[in-house]
Amino acid sequence: xxxxxxxxxxxxxxxxxxxxxxxxxxxxxxxxxxxxxxxxxxxxxxxxxxxxxxxxxxxxxxxxxxxxxxxxxxxxxxxxxxxxxxxxxxxxxxxxxxxxxxxxxxxxxxxxxxxxxxxxxxxxxxxxxxxxxxxxxxxxxxxxxxxxxxxxxxxxxxxxxxxxxxxxxxxxxxxxxxxxxxxxxxxxxxxxxxxxxxxxxxxxxxxxxxxxxxxxxxxxxxxxxxxxxxxxxxxxxxxxxxxxxxxxxxxxxxxxxxxxxxxxxxxxxxxxxxxxxxxxxxxxxxxxxxxxxxxxxxxxxxxxxxxxxxxxxxxxxxxxxxxxxxxxxxxxxxxxxxxxxxxxxxxxxxxxxxxxxxxxxxxxxxxxxxxxxxxxxxxxxxxxxxxxxxxxxxxxxxxxxxxxxxxxxxxxxxxxxxxxxxxxxxxxxxxxxxxxxxxxxxxxxxxxxxxxx
Amino acid sequence: xxxxxxxxxxxxxxxxxxxxxxxxxxxxxxxxxxxxxxxxxxxxxxxxxxxxxxxxxxxxxxxxxxxxxxxxxxxxxxxxxxxxxxxxxxxxxxxxxxxxxxxxxxxxxxxxxxxxxxxxxxxxxxxxxxxxxxxxxxxx
Numbered sequence: 001x002x003x004x005x006x007x008x009x010x011x012x013x014x015x016x017x018x019x020x021x022x023x024x025x026x027x028x029x030x031x032x033x034x035x036x037x038x039x040x041x042x043x044x045x046x047x048x049x050x051x052x053x054x055x056x057x058x059x060x061x062x063x064x065x066x067x068x069x070x071x072x073x074x075x076x077x078x079x080x081x082x083x084x085x086x087x088x089x090x091x092x093x094x095x096x097x098x099x100x101x102x103x104x105x106x107x108x109x110x111x112x113x114x115x116x117x118x119x120x121x122x123x124x125x126x127x128x129x130x131x132x133x134x135x136x137x138x139x140x141x142x143x144x145x146x147x148x149x150x151x152x153x154x155x156x157x158x159x160x161x162x163x164x165x166x167x168x169x170x171x172x173x174x175x176x177x178x179x180x181x182x183x184x185x186x187x188x189x190x191x192x193x194x195x196x197x198x199x200x201x202x203x204x205x206x207x208x209x210x211x212x213x214x215x216x217x218x219x220x221x222x223x224x225x226x227x228x229x230x231x232x233x234x235x236x237x238x239x240x241x242x243x244x245x246x247x248x249x250x251x252x253x254x255x256x257x258x259x260x261x262x263x264x265x266x267x268x269x270x271x272x273x274x275x276x277x278x279x280x281x282x283x284x285x286x287x288x289x290x291x292x293x294x295x296x297x298x299x300x301x302x303x304x305x306x307x308x309x310x311x312x313x314x315x316x317x318x319x320x321x322x323x324x325x326x327x328x329x330x331x332x333x334x335x336x337x338x339x340x341x342x343x344x345x346x347x348x349x350x351x352x353x354x355x356x357x358x359x360x361x362x363x364x365x366x367x368x369x370x371x372x373x374x375x376x377x378x379x380x381x382x383x384x385x386x387x388x389x390x391x392x393x394x395x396x397x398x399x400x401x402x403x404x405x406x407x408x409x410x411x412x413x414x415x416x417x418x419x420x421x422x423x424x425x426x427x428x429x430x431x432x433x434x435x436x437x438x439x440x441x442x443x444x445x446x447x448x449x450x451x452x453x
Numbered sequence: 454x455x456x457x458x459x460x461x462x463x464x465x466x467x468x469x470x471x472x473x474x475x476x477x478x479x480x481x482x483x484x485x486x487x488x489x490x491x492x493x494x495x496x497x498x499x500x501x502x503x504x505x506x507x508x509x510x511x512x513x514x515x516x517x518x519x520x521x522x523x524x525x526x527x528x529x530x531x532x533x534x535x536x537x538x539x540x541x542x543x544x545x546x547x548x549x550x551x552x553x554x555x556x557x558x559x560x561x562x563x564x565x566x567x568x569x570x571x572x573x574x575x576x577x578x579x580x581x582x583x584x585x586x587x588x589x590x591x592x593x
Contacts, residue, residue: 016512044515048535054516058533061517295513295543302512323513323542332542377538379547381509388545406547407500408493419500419546 002099003031003073005308006090008080008246009106010034011043012294013275013301015062017104020305022070028309030072031098033090037077038131039064043108044294046134047158050141051165059131080107083250085268090246102270102308105247105258106301109240109276109292114150117211122218125234128159137235141166144232148172148221150209152179154324156237157192161326163233164201171202171229173209173221175238183322184333185340187349188374191356195329209234242277242290255279257290262314264304272308274300284319284335284369284387291318317388323377329356332380335370335387338362345369350401359401366392368400376403385418455497459572459581460486466564466571485552487559488572499572499581502527502548502561510560513543522565529560 005021005028007014014032021030042061048054067074075098082091083105089097111127119125124144126137137159141147145168149160152174164170172179178189179196196203204223211222212234220230242257253259253267257279264272264280274280275297279288296318306313321334338345342362349360357375361368361383368387373380382405386393391414393400399409407415461473464484468476476484488501508527511519518533519540536556540549550559564570573581 042515042517044537045535053535058516294515295509295539298512321542323537323539325537330538332538334542377541378551379544380538380542381540381544381549382547384542385545406489406491407498408491408496412493412496 001031001073002101004028004101005030005104006098006100006102007032007104007106008034008090009104009108009275009277010036010038010040010074010076011106011108011275012061012297013106013108013304014104015040015066016298016301017106017272017274017305017308018070018072018301020302021309024306024309024311026071028101030070031075031100032067032072033075033078033080033092033098035077035079036130036132039076040066041131042294043129043131046128046131047155047162049131050134050138050159051162080246082248083246083252083271085250085252085271088270103272104264104301104304104308105252105266105271105273105277106275106297107243107246107277108297110243111236112239112241113236114208114238116209118214118218119212122212122214122216122234124217124232125212125236127236128155129240137233140233141168144168146170146231147233147235148209148229148231149235149237151237151239152176152181152203152205153237153239154180154183154322155240156235157196157326158324159235159237160196160201161199163235164199168233170200171204171231172196173204173207173223175206175208177206179203179205183320183324183337184331184372184374185337185360187340187351187358187360188331188333188372191329191358191374192326192331194356195327199327240276240292242279242292244277255288259288260300262316263307263312264300264315265307270308272304274304280315280318282319283317291320293321295321319387321384323380329375330377331372331374332377333370333372334380334384335368336362337372338370348397348401357403359403361397361400363393363397366394368393371400378404379406382406389418391418454578454580455490455492456577457490458575458577459488459499460490462571462575463488463561466567467559483554485550485559487550487561489548489550500546500548501572502544503546504561504563509543509545510540510549513539515539519560526563526565527560528562528565529558531557534558 040061041059045059079093080090081093089099111129147163147168147170149156149172152172160170160172207223209221212218213220218234220228244254258273260273260278266273276292279290282289303313303315324331345362351358360372362370367390463486465473465476468484504527516533518530573583
């Protein structure tokens, strides 16, 4: 078989690409290939599924007839193992080949398994990335009284919270001196750690598991400092690496992830990549890096889809951004994660210890380079917008610390510029054409046709 | 004028009874508006969801709860929402609100069921307009 457009990977990036293609081109043939047998589901929802907040039918990211309606041939449960860039074919594990005109690689990430003695073949050890992992853990916790989560990142902490709510004794083991270290600053980590302590989750820092003991099932773990912890369940959540296996032995350039330009195109013409497997330009960071984030995967897929159809689009406003919550503590962070004692950045922050509300901004040359909101995250998107547009906030920077910061706090010229010509004061649009020609770093946000770098 | 009547009528429109007296006096859930009147004296202005052509909230939504209907309205399926606030992080207008009582999100739906948005209808100063725009009007 040969298709005009082929997509490897059935998650946010793949769906974003399909939706973009079908906005522009209803006639061309499209196929999606995915190693997992499931219809497009949201990996980001698996902690909610484990928690019981949603049933299995709600984990699907698009309606069951999505591929039919989009006129896409879905090869699900079929693993792509390679790409022949000269014959322009995807090689399948079952020996088959699927030809493509244009290709998107959206293979996501794979969990990193740390080298731990005695780990292989143990039944009660899980990673937490795929739906099958969640189904496995859900079954295992029925009989578990205790659990150890290795890794105090977002996924590890989300799992720890869910397990705790299931009345399981949970211990989180983290190598760094605080949880969430790459994502938020020390003050925020502290708020999170307090929250977990209050809810009876034990967090062990600056330590890791060196060995597990048990025949077929882990009974206890041995930590770096020599201490031993018995457990019924071990969850490995130390991180996700780009899943770039499929491009091995091809000329497609891989650094940490598959390297793409602003059009989401790899080093081989007509082959694109997005999401957790790719390495994309971060406009705040000022260089390419892996940004394993849901919105970035979707928009990356969308931008790739437009370019695959011949409509030039750039993705120029990708950067780190996370919306997270632990128990009742909500956090939004974006941009660079800067320590409070930084000399390089101007730091503005305010902490209400009683209400546990924290706002922190890192400014560089008057522009927001990163921010964290904890406890109250209302209207966080306005701050992201200021960051994307590279607005000089010097004039009103103290107002950023207001909990109810809004457009009224911006000087008038900036306010109406950001709201755009399309939002005339008080006009409710039934539908409007939202491409903005912004200014500054994010420029037209890559949405302007014919825009050149 | 800063009268906030658009907020009042929005709250009524999304109440159970759709009756202003009943909604504010008797309903268990306090009626809440889905638009925001921002004040920067002497100026004040109503800010509501723009139903963007390319909605960042929908792109960021991890559950598929935010979607676009055929008319181009960006709508929210509460039954799919897991309250992760990715949309709060993404919306450049801060137009998605958080219900202070339930934590759930509140978003303008252009009053699809009512046919015409009461925020516009009831504005005493005609400061709000309801305008139909062709999908992708500027794209050739």
